[in-house]
């Protein structure tokens with residue numbers, strides 16, 4: 001009888017060791033797989049928390065309505081200039097694609113990089129306003145209005161959660177932190193903005209109460 005029991009125990013031990021080895025290998029392979037495509041395929045996880053969300057949006061709002069961002073997100077069809085967000089001199093128009101009209105194209109004056117010196121045009125290869133059919137206005141929006149607008153695909157350029165998160169590293173967004181000589185930076189670092197932006201979105205993208 002003793003002998004009969006021993007065999008299954010031994011077999012069990014062997015099988016366990018085998019399973020463990022396979023498990024470790026599978027885990028190693030899996031984590032390697034994850035490492036290689038962590039950015040491309042990771043879907044954002046939403047964990048709703050209205051208090052954390054609204055708190056984060058209040059920070060986001062101070063950046064969006066700062067001159068560096070709002071000057072390209074005006075309520076009219078003429079961009080704004082300067083730390084006081086006055087109307088752009090010579091009144092270049094938005095145009096259908098946001099890139100200006102006829103002879104007044106943004107890229108005539110705005111080069112791919114900042115032009116050195118004070119009161120010279122900031123540069124970016126993609127410098128333009130949002131298009132006429134999707135103006136993405138930040139100027140004059142209350143926190144509640146702006147929060148609702150930002151996550152509405154019909155108003156945000158058809159962006160889903162993933163695209164919205166990625167937009168934190170968009171070239172024009174980054175240009176706000178490289179504004180050219182004599183211009184104030186947004187009220188917090190890009191890293192702090194990105195953190196608040198992602199926190200707002202992944203805690204449910206709640207809009208602050210009020211109008």
Ligand code: HEC
Nearest residue numbers: 071072079081082092093100105106109119120121128129
């Ligand atoms: C005729 C030249 C010219 C054209 C065309 C032009 N700009 Fe400008 N832009 C400038 C200059 C010069 C400045 C800097 C003014 C200053 O700092 O006093 C400027 C500044 C700006 C600013 C302010 C940047 C900031 O951070 O405050 C924005 C926004 C802007 N332009 C957007 C546009 C857009 C969008 C277009 C096209 C629809 C455009 N501009 C067309 C010359 C031009």
Ligand code: HEC
Nearest residue numbers: 068069072127128129130136149150155156157172173176
């Ligand atoms: C040179 C003009 C320009 C500047 C400066 C600029 N933007 Fe934009 N922004 C655009 C354009 C054009 C679009 C539309 C392109 C798109 O949706 O991909 C856009 C789209 C956006 C969107 C997506 C709209 C939505 O409703 O979700 C966000 C968010 C945004 N910008 C934030 C910012 C922030 C933050 C800053 C400042 C740090 C900034 N922008 C500075 C031109 C600008």
